[in-house]
Amino acid sequence: xxxxxxxxxxxxxxxxxxxxAVMRHYTVxxxxxxxxxxxxFSIRRGAxxxxxxxxxxxxxxxxxxxxxxxxxxxxxxxxNGKNVAEMDDNALxxxxxxxxxxxxxxxxxxPQLTVSENIEVPMFYLGLPHAERRRKAEMLADRVxxxxxxxxxxxxxxxxxxxxxxxxxxxxxxxxxxLADEPTGNLDSATSIQIMGLFQELYEQGKTVVLxxxxxxxxxxxxxxxxxxxxxxxxxxxxxxxx
Amino acid sequence: xxxxxxxxxxxxxxxxxxxxxxxRSFLTMLGVVFGVGSVIAMLAVGEGAxxxxxxxxxxxxxxxxxxxxxxxxxxxxxxxxxxxxxxxVYGLLYDDEVRxxxxxxxxxxTVPARMTRRNAxxxxxxxxMRVVETVPEWFDVVQRPVLxxxxxTANDMxxxxxxxxxxxxxxxxLLAAEGxxxxxxxxxSGVFEVAGIxxxxxxxxxxxxxxxxDAYIPLTTGTRLFGEANIRYSAGGMEGExxxxxxxxxxxxxxxKVEAGSKAIEAVLxxxxxxxxxxxxxxxxxxxxxxxxxxxxxxxxxAIAGISLLVxxxxxxxxxxxxxxxxxxxxxxxxAIGARRSRIVIQFLINTCVLSIGGGIxxxxxxxxxxxxxxxxxxxxxxxxxYSLILAFGISVGIGIIFGLYPAMRAAELDPIEALRxx
Ligand SMILES: Nc1ncnc2c1ncn2[C@@H]1O[C@H](COP(=O)(O)OP(=O)(O)O)[C@@H](O)[C@H]1O
Ligand SMILES: [Mg+2]
Numbered sequence: 112x113x114x115x116x117x118x119x120x121x122x123x124x125x126x127x128x129x130x131x132a133v134m135r136h137y138t139v140x141x142x143x144x145x146x147x148x149x150x151x152f153s154i155r156r157g158a159x160x161x162x163x164x165x166x167x168x169x170x171x172x173x174x175x176x177x178x179x180x181x182x183x184x185x186x187x188x189x190x191n192g193k194n195v196a197e198m199d200d201n202a203l204x205x206x207x208x209x210x211x212x213x214x215x216x217x218x219x220x221x222p223q224l225t226v227s228e229n230i231e232v233p234m235f236y237l238g239l240p241h242a243e244r245r246r247k248a249e250m251l252a253d254r255v256x257x258x259x260x261x262x263x264x265x266x267x268x269x270x271x272x273x274x275x276x277x278x279x280x281x282x283x284x285x286x287x288x289x290l291a292d293e294p295t296g297n298l299d300s301a302t303s304i305q306i307m308g309l310f311q312e313l314y315e316q317g318k319t320v321v322l323x324x325x326x327x328x329x330x331x332x333x334x335x336x337x338x339x340x341x342x343x344x345x346x347x348x349x350x351x352x353x354x
Numbered sequence: 355x356x357x358x359x360x361x362x363x364x365x366x367x368x369x370x371x372x373x374x375x376x377x378r379s380f381l382t383m384l385g386v387v388f389g390v391g392s393v394i395a396m397l398a399v400g401e402g403a404x405x406x407x408x409x410x411x412x413x414x415x416x417x418x419x420x421x422x423x424x425x426x427x428x429x430x431x432x433x434x435x436x437x438x439x440x441x442x443v444y445g446l447l448y449d450d451e452v453r454x455x456x457x458x459x460x461x462x463x464t465v466p467a468r469m470t471r472r473n474a475x476x477x478x479x480x481x482x483m484r485v486v487e488t489v490p491e492w493f494d495v496v497q498r499p500v501l502x503x504x505x506x507t508a509n510d511m512x513x514x515x516x517x518x519x520x521x522x523x524x525x526x527x528l529l530a531a532e533g534x535x536x537x538x539x540x541x542x543s544g545v546f547e548v549a550g551i552x553x554x555x556x557x558x559x560x561x562x563x564x565x566x567x568d569a570y571i572p573l574t575t576g577t578r579l580f581g582e583a584n585i586r587y588s589a590g591g592m593e594g595e596x597x598x599x600x601x602x603x604x605x606x607x608x609x610x611k612v613e614a615g616s617k618a619i620e621a622v623l624x625x626x627x628x629x630x631x632x633x634x635x636x637x638x639x640x641x642x643x644x645x646x647x648x649x650x651x652x653x654x655x656x657a658i659a660g661i662s663l664l665v666x667x668x669x670x671x672x673x674x675x676x677x678x679x680x681x682x683x684x685x686x687x688x689x690a691i692g693a694r695r696s697r698i699v700i701q702f703l704i705n706t707c708v709l710s711i712g713g714g715i716x717x718x719x720x721x722x723x724x725x726x727x728x729x730x731x732x733x734x735x736x737x738x739x740x741y742s743l744i745l746a747f748g749i750s751v752g753i754g755i756i757f758g759l760y761p762a763m764r765a766a767e768l769d770p771i772e773a774l775r776x777x
Binding site for chain 2: 215232
């Protein structure tokens with residue numbers, strides 16, 4: 112069922128995202144870096160997909176486009192059946208706020224805010240009242256095992272602890288789609304297993320999970336794998352919900 | 355109400371932002387504080403000074419013309435031959451008063467006065483007073499509230515009585531709290547009974563005729579007791595001057611006649627004075643000049659005020675630009691999480707509003723406190739006008755917002771992915 116798409120067709124109803132010959136080029140000096148060089152695939156609702164590939168193969172670039180932080184240089188990115196190129200900045204912002212949870216490779220916590228406040232940021236923009244934000248932040252912190260550090264600043268945490276905060280924040284808006292860039296890159300194996308268990312749980316709840324990793328044993332948790340190399344799709348395996 | 359509730363979390367966010375960057379916020383606010391404070395204080399001092407000047411000119415009376423004796427410069431004096439030994443003879447004459455009264459059209463009354471400085475004493479208490487030898491009409495022309503007793507009368511003039519009217523200030527210095535009216539004080543060689551007390555007017559850019567410790571005595575009494583010569587003895591010998599009248603106040607029928615009157619007086623006096631030993635002041639022209647000066651003053655102050663507020667605004671912009679640059683990553687994170695551009699703008703705008711409003715309020719307090727302290731410690735009059743508070747506050751907040759808007763917009767325009775890459 113996993114087919115690398117070559118022809119344009121109308122997106123299916125349960126396709127969360129679809130890439131049609133997406134390219135992303137960077138111009139560095141007078142050299143053009145083809146971070147993504149014509150990528151096509153689609154992910155169905157409820158899929159659990161790992162993006163693999165060596166360093167520099169374009170994984171982060173792809174995830175950024177998936178997360179509506181970046182736009183393709185060419186090609187089309189269909190999001191819930193809508194072409195992202197036709198969506199304005201506010202629509203994309205709202206989409207990120209309501210539907211996406213993003214775990215960044217380098218966490219991206221706000222240094223002036225405490226752990227609890229960092230987790231509350233998405234809920235703040237969603238307009239949740241203070242007490243509810245608090246309560247939910249505590250609940251999420253508990254879920255990722257960081258509840259003993261709620262009043263600490265990110266600078267007072269270890270890399271693994273920051274990673275947990277980043278995961279908790281990504282879940283704060285109850286996203287339909289979770290995007291994670293090397294979410295276990297800074298974790299010891301025990302904690303990695305804990306976080307992957309959490310992702311598994313989310314998958315079982317019907318959320319769409321896309322994670323970037325270069326570790327095969329982490330990718331093994333996912334039901335489908337997309338392997339990138341030099342900005343192209345090398346292979347798609349697993350096939351569950353990914354085409 | 356809904357709108358306010360909607361914005362409240364953002365206001366809180368702005369406030370906590372300000373609190374998190376305490377030192378920077380404080381420094382930014384300082385610019386606004388001093389901008390607003392100095393504007394208000396400057397305007398208050400300027401207004402106080404010009405009002406005082408205007409008041410003291412108005413007190414001179416706009417229908418009045420003041421003719422004053424002036425000691426001519428020595429070259430002029432020598433050529434007249436009017437100096438005998440060290441006795442300088444110059445100034446207005448009794449006849450001048452009569453000539454002005456008789457020949458200048460529109461004159462209502464003329465008030466001659468001779469002013470000298472003489473020692474007054476009561477028991478051991480001693481004070482150098484300005485002795486104003488004048489006529490009862492003085493008190494019609496230079497109107498002052500009578501605090502006790504009476505002013506000089508025609509009878510005093512006729513009888514050449516040894517009575518005096520003191521200014522409040524002189525009384526305080528000389529008599530303290532003892533029963534005042536009817537007391538006898540010694541002025542130079544004469545003993546005078548205190549007949550009345552009039553209020554003082556203090557200070558002023560243009561000296562009012564009774565701005566000090568004055569003793570008013572009948573001109574006739576003065577002539578009888580002291581004569582026209584005022585001689586002082588010092589280590590170098592005798593030094594003195596003979597001036598018949600130090601001043602003639604000419605009151606005209608109305609302000610329209612003042613200008614022509616002063617020209618006529620000038621003509622009359624010039625005919626009888628070989629040297630220029632008098633000066634003619636017209637309070638009305640002084641008033642017009644003072645009003646013109648005040649306008650210029652206000653323009654200059656306004657410009658300075660505007661510049662200092664502008665500096666405060668640029669300070670805000672500078673700090674906000676630095677803040678935006680420093681917080682680019684944070685902006686990227688917030689945008690990546692899903693904050694719309696407008697929310698980033700609001701966050702930074704609230705930040706600048708808090709700074710400029712907070713600074714503005716402290717500046718208001720400072721602007722009111724400084725003139726108050728100036729008045730307390732220097733006796734300089736200051737007038738804080740309500741409009742200056744509104745003006746300074748409004749402009750500072752406005753400038754804060756305008757200058758804060760640009761950095762805020764710049765912050766929001768950043769592409770989220772670009773902002774996130776920023777270190
Ligand atoms: N902002 C950028 N400017 C220029 N080149 C970039 C930029 N971001 C990524 N690249 C390049 O694009 C390629 C893919 O990068 P990336 O997506 O980060 O790879 P991965 O996450 O798989 O390690 C790399 O060669 C990288 O150097
Ligand atoms: Mg990467």
